[in-house]
Amino acid sequence: MPIKQLSGLDASFLFLETPEMPMHVGAMHLLELPKGFRGRYVNALRRLYAARMPATPALRRRLWWMPLNLANPAWVDAEPDLRYHIVEHRLPSPPKGGPPPDARTLLEEAVSQLHPQLLDRSKPLWRMHVIEGLPRSARGCKQVGVLSQVHHAAVDGQAAVALGNVLFDTTPEPREIDIRPSRRGKTFRIGMVEMLRGALGNEASQVMRLVRALPATLGTVAGTAKGALSPRKLLGKGSGNVTLAPATPMNVSVTPARAFASASVPLSELKALGQAHGATLNDLVLMLCAGALRSYLLQHQQLPRKSLVAAVPISLRPAGDTRSDNQASMGLISLGTHLADPGKRLAHIRTASQAMKTTMGQMKSILPTDFPSIGIPWLMQAAASLYGKARVAERLPQVANVVISNVPGPQVPIYLAGARVLANCPTSIVVHGLALNITVQSFDAHMDFGLMADAAALPDVKALALALDAAMEELRALPVPAKAVAAVKIQRTPKKPTFNPNATPARKVSRTRRTARVTADANGAFNR
Template sequence: MAIKQLAGLDASFLFLETAEMPMHVGALHVLELPAGFKGSFLEALRKHMRTRMPHLPALRRRLAAVGLNVVNPAWVDAEPDLEQHIVPVALPAGSGMVALEEAVARLHPQLLPRERPLWKFHVFEGLAPSPDDGATRVALYTQLHHAAVDGQAAVALAAVILDLTPVPRDMPARPPRKRHEPGTLSLLRGALLHQAKQYMNAARALPGAIGTLGASAGDAAGALLGLLRGKSASASPLKLAPRTRLNRSITAGRSFATVSLPLAELHRLRKVHGASLNDAVLFLCGTALRRLFLDWHELPKKPLVAAVPVSTRAAGDTASNNQATMSTVTLGTHIADPQKRLAHVLAASAAMKSSLGTLKDLMPLDFPSLGLPWLMEGAARLYGAASMAEKLPALANVAISNVPGPQVVLYLAGARMITNYPTSIAVHGMTLNITVQTYGDSLEFGLMACSDSLPETATLAAYLREALEEWRGMAA
């Protein structure tokens, strides 16, 4: 693998990471072992990963600092020690989902060592057997640094690691790669060439960016004028979020909960109301959050606002990097009537989609980084230490991400994967992250929050189930 300096967006996840704000993503999988399985699943998984590792370059690279860390680091070749990257976690015998969720909440704040490839797999043993047929169960919690992958890149990695049958497929042989350990001068030369290229690209893109910014400013000014005149702007993406307990500085503790909802029924309900699956996710999350804020007697008069990552990845692109931008959408949480709340979400979602072309043009994936590591790392530490999240206006209350996933049953080292709950990032000023991914015949929710501001993720998961019940009643 050639030396490759991290793109600006990828490197940002490194610079913003602190002890309170780890920047890795992953998933919690419950797995059922095949009948008659003997031995250790941990060892079976290590053996399996050795066979797949030649096809997983994103897991065989580490960071190398460049020029006293004044520019983005580079990826260099590194063969992972699977004894360190795939590790056992013992749970009390007979453990279930609650114990797994608590274990993930404890493990999630642990930072990935920067001197190794930025990933780690935790294998849980001690789970209760399947309630259906008594099959032996284990679980896997994966950590992948966001500097290396975004949601869809993680799905592409899973496509290499997982199989469609209990018998792992044969992978085409690849010749051993010649390890390349670059010297300091080589790294610095590559970084300087990359910086020069980025400045040239920025100069070429400047005229178009100015035009796009002008058009965006005009749209924003029109929306703002409408707001000042008292016109309804429920569908406008120009919204500040109400300040809530979710808009605080984050601490190192985490709360994590999961929920699976039936995908076929969600598709039936969304079609009845002319909604997309993403609209359905926003409506269900908004409904559950409304109920939680009512419990707290803290429901804002203004609607809660969700920050929604939007992929800019081209179809078929499986590169292991970040290709996404961010938009916002209001959730209608101030509306008691569920039909009107759904109508609000549909209108807000349509307004968000209409602005995506501009957002994609304005959000570069790479940009000059000279001095940025020091600047961003210092700013991240200062932001948390000075409790800036409590002082600045809130742009969003919650992150809600919907990542397309496989709708077939998959297997890992011969074990059938039962669940695929995403685990993602909570940040200063937005201490709750709800990430959703389709798997098999379910829509899998992973709720990750700062435990100081939201210890009740299990309650929120229960309210997501109740939100689906409410939607069923609307369609009756």
């Protein structure tokens, strides 16, 4: 049986990982348990995972390393110990006197502490932390938090969608899943001869693929570069994205400590404003981030005169592809933070976003996610270590200031092991030179933001999250064309789309995992 060796892109997340740069992603969930719930929620979650484990291949495999770490490792089968992978934590009792902290703030603080913990590479690369001790909800029900962690070597955003599709339900009663027995033989270990034969065979086939694609690749790169690398754009003039980013507090070497915060804005209103201004939802997400960053840096007297640049993940995954691997690249978008006029800033972002789409549309077909790996593990690990120790991020110019990722999701409530999901804020990766990652996802009636930052670079990341509220007010205040005013009012109460958990895998993948982000609780406490 051929070995399942990690692709070059998947393996890069392993080789670049250091204590300062954990390479796992996940989400912060706030859950409301049903009235009358008895027992420990961690046990209910373990039972759900045990029942659905056969349908989650990404959770049932671990790494098998090549001799001397000479090439990319392979995946082998594993039997996860759910008592290790799903663990319980209890928060200390709040001090007496004064108003008690709200559940969301307590969870953000817990995520800041738990997220930096590296996953054990001798086991399947995932973990769930159940956080007990939260205050009750507005309806008087018990609440728990869950922090999910999955290594980026195992999944990208859309592969995580497929995983969430299996684990989440649209009713409090968990659904029955039709699981067909697999005919594939399990491989729990790989022999030396098989490793060497498989690795060398993969290397040879990858070299041949690259050689065959080289002429078309060079032609596409040359054509794209001719339009993108003009002197005017390289100097950062106009709305060009191909320019060096200015220095900011985010462009530093990171430490092992993290600070996490979250925010939420009304989704239907954001869609209506986009329609009124002729902008996409992605444009408005970038607009909100740009406004918050501009306000935050102005308050700290650190706003550059040149526009900030965002690194934006771009999916390379074909429609219907649900494999558990990484198929993504990065684009660059100028955020227009040098423009005080919000109307001009939105126009700048729309132009820059369209320019990025045009460039990536030309390059998308040739961007590799796999490549020969002989010797690459040594080189990448050494480079990652040297980059951090030498603090290269402070010495060399950067191409981006912040990572901003937007993942769409369905506007329906969801449940996890019988508990209603009230909040599910993305938690992502920060790296040397990019000490802030803003990941955004729609869920129910909200567009929700998860802000992961290096604690030394942005200890007050909560202030940046609060600045998103002011950015939303700034967006609301933009003059709306008269003909669009009626449309804005109508769009504030859109019909919610249906959710079909029994759809075909491609549709199921595109809708269920997307449900895993923040919504308001019963009294609107999160609807800021």
